[in-house]
Amino acid sequence: MFEQAPTLMALLSGPEHRFELANPSYRKIVGGRDVLGKTVAEALPDAVEQGFLKLLDEVYQSGRPFRADGIKYAVQPVPGGPINECYVDFVYQPLRGRDGQITGIFVEGADVTDRTIGTELLRESEARYRMLFDAIDQGFCIIEFLDGPHGPASDYVHIEANEAYARHAGIPNVVGQKLREMVPAEADDWVARYGEVLRTGQQIRFEQMLIATGRHLELAAVRVEPPSRRQVAVLFQDVTARKQAEKALRDSEEQFRVFAQTVPNHVWAARPDGLLYWFNNRVSEYAGASSTDLEGVEWTKIVHPDDLKKAAAAWERALTTGAVYETEFRIRRHDGVYRWFLVRAEPVRDEDGTIVNWIGTNTDIEHSRAQAAELANLNATLEQQVQQRTGELMAAEEALRQSQKMEAVGQLTGGIAHDFNNLLAGITGSLELAERRIAQGRVDEAGRYLGAAQGAAKRATALTHRLLAFSRRQTLDPKATDVNRLVVGMDDMIRRTMGPQIAVEVVAAAGLWATLVDPNQLENALLNLCINARDAMPDGGKLTIETANRWMDERAAREREIPPGQYISMCVSDNGAGMPPEVVAKAFDPFFTTKPIGQGTGLGLSMIYGFTRQSGGQTRIYSEVGQGTMVCLYLPRHLGEVFEQGIQAEESAPSLEAAGQTVLVVDDEPLIRLLVVEVLEELGFTAIEAGDGPSGLKILQSDARLDLLITDVGLPGGMNGRQMADAARETRPDLKVLFITGYAENAVVGHGHLEHGMHVMTKPFALEQLTERIKALIEPS
Template sequence: MDIAIKPPLTFLTGGGEMAASILAFDWSNSPVGPIDKWPSSLRTAINMVLNSRFPMFLCWGPEFISFHNDAYTPLLGQKHALGRSFRDIWAEAWETVGPIAERAFAGEGSYFEDLPIVMERHGSLEQTCFSFSYSPVRAESGEVAGILCTVFETTGKVEAIAKLQEKEEALVSLNARLEQQAAAHAADRDRLWKISQDVMAAASLATGRFLTVNPAFTETFGWSSEEATSVPFMDLVYPADKDDVAQKMQVLASGVPLVRYETRVLHKDGSHRWASWSIVPEGELLYGVARDITAEKQQAETLRQTEDALRQAQKMEAVGQLTGGLAHDFNNMLAGVVGHLELMKLKLQLGQLGDFEQRIDAAVAVTDRAASLTHRLLAFSRRQALDPKPVDANSLIASMASLIQGTVGPGIKVRTELQPSLWITLCDANQLESALLNLAINARDAMPGGGTLTIETGNTIIGEAHKRLYPELKPGEYVTVTVTDDGTGMTPDVVARAFDPFYTTKPLGQGTGLGLSMVYGFVKQSGGHITIRSEPGRGAIVHFKLPRHLAEARPTGAANADPNSMPPKGKGTVMIVDDEEQVRSVLIEVLQLQGYTVLEAADAPGALRILDQCSRLDLLVTDIGLPNGMNGRQLAELVRTHWSTVPVLLITGYAETLVTKNSILPPGMHLLTKPFTMNAFAEKVASLTGHG
């Protein structure tokens, strides 16, 4: 339980229930005096005790006035210790612990392990064991003013060890007796064979049959000794396991034993049992011991099904959160677009056309926000269309320095620590820019009073030894980018959900909750790894790794086309392939206005029929997601078997085939992500046809 602490009692901060008890206690008549008069040495010692996760208590002054933390409370049983003398609290144990405490108060520290102590804490005396250390605590004058004790109850451990020793001694004694009996009486070996609860068997590799089985074999699998030894033992193996058992027989034939080998054995009633075998080969003979683990397997399967159900429930909760946030944001955006369109329609009827351009600009701005939202969703789902190229992260960050500084404002200092000779990485430079801007914005919001934002780069190698830390990363070389702020930080539960879509701690209307999820999706889709480390009041560190690109290619930064000016008109033949008629008609009209001859088709087969009669083609523009059995990427590759040098412009809002490959497009192929401005489209066409 956390309580609000005001100066000068801040030494109680973080102390839980015991801090509240100390605050509520009447210390005026106590030997330690009023709480606001306590010396700094006492306050420091109490703060250390309260904030420790180990059981601790503090005795202060010659009266041994006691303080303790929440972790120590269970050791007291029914006793109350706060403010009482340590002598009175443990009077029944003072004969044992008193001299130790007196020595500590005299300045001599001590440590005891598993010390037996007779104590009363639940209404009666009981034998206990504790491991503890007593340390003197000195006042400002240098004199010992108190005793600090860190203590663990080890009663259970000591009792368990004693019982284990008794069992081990009993087992040693039993083994000795069995050896004596086995040496003197062969019949005793038969008795052990018969009374064992584990399955025991001997078999011949030469004949492939059991030579003998013990009664536990019959109790476990239902087959009598005569039935088990009259057929090849492979006949008793569960059919689906026979190939694996045959391979294990070859291992045994080479002289290598099997330990805890799990397989299924047919039961006489038609069912099967799981058995864990340990088998030792001796020449042509096999000696095996097995334990029935069917119940354990069933429990494990039940647990797996329960975990699957839990994961499914968590997925559905995440989907609900995602769709709810998506519907909320899109409804707001659609309301803006519809409102402007309806108002324009009304004003058109009234002949009031004066503000049409402003309203069109406003509607376009809303659609741009919707496009940004879908891009972030695709980034989180790792289904966005990436255009990976070799990227020099140092150059990209350096080129963004002024943009980032302008984004975070003058109250925040932006530092860069860029490693010289940084490796080249393969990623979408525009998405890396967007990720860094999102992280800068988050850092800015976490530092409302100003602070420092640090961006670092580095090279790192992930080897097999790192598999436990990064199980999803392939061993290899990676470029690292780290963004650090010294802002308000995050609690552990916020860190755990930071990458969830639409999760945000910002006030309503001040954040969509998609910034970090977009960064997460981009890094994961690029074959990398991302982590967040943060504590309240200690800022946040976002660290991600991107694979090193080893092929020789010219690194690039993000290339942002200027959509504000129409390119010069050009001529040539362009094929437009898109199954969305509205999109296709707009693209055709834009190109015709520029002076191009435009061919059109709604799918790949239609495009191929038209191109079969075409003598000239200067550019193929195709959507990737086409119907009727052939996508745009396949169409482009087929067209280039006839026109090997024709440039191709792939347009898409969802390109899983490209995303999963995450590779550089072949020379002459380019990518443009929907939605895009018509100016950007016309400019791209002009550059690819040589008219830009």
């Protein structure tokens, strides 16, 4: 029984703890060493170094048993050889002779390595899930249906909610609250909507007023699988401001129309190019035609031939310069008679100064002097009121544009709801199963579910990074890059990806300028474009990658919506199916895809567009059905030393001896500080913590030795991480700095323009990546 026992057992005799017995399980845990007849000090020097011999002495001398759970034991069977780590539960039980004196110690225990590692992985996965859950800017909750007095599934309780829930819905501390207790008057309507989602599994999007708080919400709901959980996930945002702006715009437009119809003058509106599109009733009466018939009519057809040249020249100057148009000419009446008018038009501009339309008036000047003076006074009043109304209209349009920007975020909400909640379901489900298996003692099976949870969390991180690229908020690491060298370096990968049916040609421009860009993101963009081209040529074809130097004059730059200047272009073209204009117009929209469900997220092109815009450039698509597609990236020229890929310090991190080296960790999130300090202590560093900018700067300005500063960018206390690092370098010019940042602080870091010795990592990150980055930054002292 002793030899076949699955637990580890050994018998030690005497104060020197000499091995009398040791079963196979014990010999296995100590690396298969022959221990019989030897003392612990002779047989297991690694155990002595880790304090186990001291514990044995205490048990032998005191006569009190010792028990420990989950103790780490680093096994080194051969001195100087490899070290294997394991975790054990064990007990040291003193043995007594007939005279009551201690004669030896019985050792009994079990290898619990799988259980311990599984528990740690479970804890880490739960922390990552919570970080992702609370990072969503929109309100998010999971509700679970309950049976009640009103019938089956007639109520629900909020079982989870993120921090943004209260901000958008106006209801704090919602977790644990039942619907009919929160908003009893509205409960039936909400139960009906979400109950249909639970019953059918069909995702819904809708807008509804939350009467209890006066908030107008835009919502998306999806069932959490499996249906037996009776849960629905809801993602929403407050669109009250957009609704108010739309109403204000409608009211302002209606007021303008009423006013324009009451004045005796002709009032009209034109598009930016001068094409007339709206008229008041005075114009219709004068022309003898309806407003519909007048739309799009060339104004040159109603101007007297002798006045046409003067009127056209003045209009051309106004269109070119954006100045007020004002001149006199004769306009034909419906009976063929021409009358003199003073024609005046004011440009209406948006917030960028671009003309969006013209508001004009025609004043009849063929009256007596007295009538002319009266009309002049009326016209001045009209102009003042038109300007006032125009200002109100512009303000309302600005509010509407802002609300439309928010609505675009709402469209993203609907797009990510299904994918993100599938990931959440995968994470929570895997963690739940892992917890059950561990509780059942089936530890070997827990790893599979923990791996699944890790995979889902990584896919959620990738989705977040794609959304940040689309929103132009991702943290970039721009370097002066030779795009030709980058393309050549990816040539083999691209050819393998394309397959034998597609011919790949690279046309590299001689003397190509450098550009300041994140090379890793540019590689991702190029690979995405090549994969899209491959999918557009299912029967094979030709793919061409071409680079060129580009001088953008005012006209070319205006067409591409970029400043004039020098750019480099990288174009990927194919001779595949091509796209119709309506598809090209939507190609950069988030989650728009022409691929079947499950074969594309619709974020690839929007991610590329966001990346190039954030890099100061532009992306354009040129396509024709049946002829193929070309996608061009335009990036600004950079004058400076070219970044050599493949020699980054991160890729050749030195071996590290951390003795005596100290790292300052500054972050207002205790969990982040805990994780970073754990990594540092595992590497052997001394870690100092601070929770805000002023506290961190106080330490930096002290005499303490500091070899590295690791800091978040967004910090409380009136000083962000970049400001703190800059201030510290006044007295520590060689201090190395690692920024760990979320998407919004990229601008504070300096749009990617970091000083020498400053580096950046994006949250969330794997602890292994953090470890390698720290090793790369701190060389042995």
